[in-house]
Amino acid sequence: MKQSLCSLTLILFLFIPFLALPQSVSDITPTPVQVNQKRRGHVAINREAQIVYDAQFADQAAYLEEMLAAQTGLRLALQPNNRQKNTAGNRIRLLFGGRAITKAEMYTLTVSGKDVIIRAKDTGGMVYGIQTLLQLFPLEQVAEVEIPNVEIKDYPRFSYRGMHLDVVRHMFPLEFIKKYIDYLAFHKFNTFHWHLTDDQGWRIEIESYPKLNTIGSWREATLIGHFKDQPARYDSTRYGGYYTKDEVREVIRYAAVRGISIIPEIDIPGHSRATIAAYPEFSTRPDTTWNVATTWGMYNRQNNVLQPNPATFKFLEKVFQEVAELFPAPYFHLGGDECSKMWWKADPVSQQFIQDHNLKDEKGLQTYFVEQVAGYLAAKGKKVIGWHEILEGDLDTSTLIMNWGGEKEGIAAAMRGHQVIMAPGKPLYFDHYQSKDPLDSLAIHGYNPLDAVYAFEPVPDTLRKLNLDRFIVGAQANVWTEYIGSPAKVEYMVFPRMTALSEVLWSPRHKRDYQDFKRRLEQAIIPRYEYWGAAYFRNFEQWTAEK
Numbered sequence: 367m368k369q370s371l372c373s374l375t376l377i378l379f380l381f382i383p384f385l386a387l388p389q390s391v392s393d394i395t396p397t398p399v400q401v402n403q404k405r406r407g408h409v410a411i412n413r414e415a416q417i418v419y420d421a422q423f424a425d426q427a428a429y430l431e432e433m434l435a436a437q438t439g440l441r442l443a444l445q446p447n448n449r450q451k452n453t454a455g456n457r458i459r460l461l462f463g464g465r466a467i468t469k470a471e472m473y474t475l476t477v478s479g480k481d482v483i484i485r486a487k488d489t490g491g492m493v494y495g496i497q498t499l500l501q502l503f504p505l506e507q508v509a510e511v512e513i514p515n516v517e518i519k520d521y522p523r524f525s526y527r528g529m530h531l532d533v534v535r536h537m538f539p540l541e542f543i544k545k546y547i548d549y550l551a552f553h554k555f556n557t558f559h560w561h562l563t564d565d566q567g568w569r570i571e572i573e574s575y576p577k578l579n580t581i582g583s584w585r586e587a588t589l590i591g592h593f594k595d596q597p598a599r600y601d602s603t604r605y606g607g608y609y610t611k612d613e614v615r616e617v618i619r620y621a622a623v624r625g626i627s628i629i630p631e632i633d634i635p636g637h638s639r640a641t642i643a644a645y646p647e648f649s650t651r652p653d654t655t656w657n658v659a660t661t662w663g664m665y666n667r668q669n670n671v672l673q674p675n676p677a678t679f680k681f682l683e684k685v686f687q688e689v690a691e692l693f694p695a696p697y698f699h700l701g702g703d704e705c706s707k708m709w710w711k712a713d714p715v716s717q718q719f720i721q722d723h724n725l726k727d728e729k730g731l732q733t734y735f736v737e738q739v740a741g742y743l744a745a746k747g748k749k750v751i752g753w754h755e756i757l758e759g760d761l762d763t764s765t766l767i768m769n770w771g772g773e774k775e776g777i778a779a780a781m782r783g784h785q786v787i788m789a790p791g792k793p794l795y796f797d798h799y800q801s802k803d804p805l806d807s808l809a810i811h812g813y814n815p816l817d818a819v820y821a822f823e824p825v826p827d828t829l830r831k832l833n834l835d836r837f838i839v840g841a842q843a844n845v846w847t848e849y850i851g852s853p854a855k856v857e858y859m860v861f862p863r864m865t866a867l868s869e870v871l872w873s874p875r876h877k878r879d880y881q882d883f884k885r886r887l888e889q890a891i892i893p894r895y896e897y898w899g900a901a902y903f904r905n906f907e908q909w910t911a912e913k
């Protein structure tokens with residue numbers, strides 16, 4: 367026994383390098399605003415070191431402890447700042463506030479003397495400081511790391527930095543949702559847009575309308591292969607499920623520690639096939655039995671809209687308020703995209719409603735739906751985000767527009783006085799191909815290679831010239847999952863494009879440098895994907911925007 371312990375120690379000694387080199391300060395991604403590396407000096411972090419934290423950052427201190435232990439094997443003691451004991455070891459100090467912190471989500475990281483100090487005045491800032499620090503540690507088990515003396519001052523260029531995930535077309539285990547949130551936090555994103563309902567399923571527990579889950583969460587089959595393949599083929603597997611409220615709460619808590627706010631989306635008044643499958647009385651043909659959709663792309667092909675009747679509006683009020691109560695984020699996404707007008711045109715009840723309410727036409731009806739729901743949400747203190755199609759009618763400017771069109775739609779929304787989140791299909795739809803290799807894994811269509819994502823500029827020149835840049839609050843990449851059936855496929859589609867987007871959204875524009883980005887990708891980020899065990903797309907040198 368003793369002998370085997372001895373040899374174990376020997377093995378550990380051989381395999382855990384005593385002193386590992388940190389990763390380089392010049393590898394930090396997204397590039398920080400200001401880095402001032404000193405010519406000499408370092409702070410050694412080994413098992414004696416402590417994490418000392420101000421009370422506001424207790425959760426982030428525990429997060430750092432856990433992340434550092436997983437990454438390096440260094441499990442440091444946690445110590446509240448006001449009960450700090452003198453210690454022989456050095457300290458990582460997570461401190462609240464300070465004069466240097468002048469902006470939201472800002473942090474400073476100072477390494478000198480016996481201390482590594484991160485300062486921030488909000489959770490986001492602290493989380494981002496922690497991400498930067500973790501990038502200064504190696505991705506291997508070590509006994510000690512010398513963090514070079516440095517002063518970093520850093521804050522984001524845009525206040526909205528989002529990633530979306532569609533969990534309807536395919537659903538992902540809760541563990542993967544958390545992993546996705548970890549990926550967002552690493553990349554200094556601050557928003558997870560959770561697309562929870564659509565034609566192919568309803569993915570969140572609702573107590574007031576239980577058939578949304580017993581019926582609406584399940585489809586009887588799923589299209590095989592590509593939507594354009596003829597003849598269409600289907601499997602015969604019942605597919606579905608939903609996240610319970612407890613699971614949702616767990617994800618919200620998990621995200622909050624990591625500085626990520628979650629915006630839920632309940633997509634209305636189109637994209638509602640799962641709803642009318644559960645409750646045909648909210649459809650334009652209450653006498654019909656609808657299935658939950660088994661194919662993709664319903665627009666003008668299959669009826670998926672809500673009928674404007676009293677029961678429907680009561681339903682919307684209850685459901686939106688029930689979901690609003692779960693999510694602490696100030697914003698709520700009500701969809702509003704791709705609402706076909708033909709079903710309303712063919713429905714006498716909808717036509718009568720348009721007349722009775724003095725609405726101009728079906729577009730006016732769409733706006734009516736949006737305004738009603740915005741009212742229900744306002745009663746819960748929420749602001750509304752919608753896809754840019756909600757501007758088809760006249761809306762008041764408190765609504766945030768998420769623009770999946772091009773610059774033109776973004777400019778139009780800003781000129782009308784709306785804040786805009788840019789999420790243009792080109793190049794921010796990560797469900798599009800990243801190569802033109804016919805053997806590449808199936809994607810919806812389009813071509814959004816890595817360099818196109820890196821070159822994306824959220825603020826259109828026209829708005830800059832008009833001094834309206836402030837209306838562009840940020841950008842988001844969307845991950846629709848018609849052709850993404852597993853966590854590994856999600857990873858393959860988002861990496862490394864998400865890393866490129868993180869730099870677009872975080873780093874000062876003049877610091878963007880694609881050659882240097884690719885160097886950091888190779889040296890520091892791809893090793894990180896591998897450390898995560900994440901799939902990623904490798905062939906980005908070959909597949910460029912020019913191809």
Ligand code: TNX
Pocket residue numbers: 703704753770795797810846847848
């Ligand atoms: C359009 S963009 C949609 C989604 C699809 C996506 C596929 C938007 C707001 N709606 O329902 O999944 O295209 O790329």
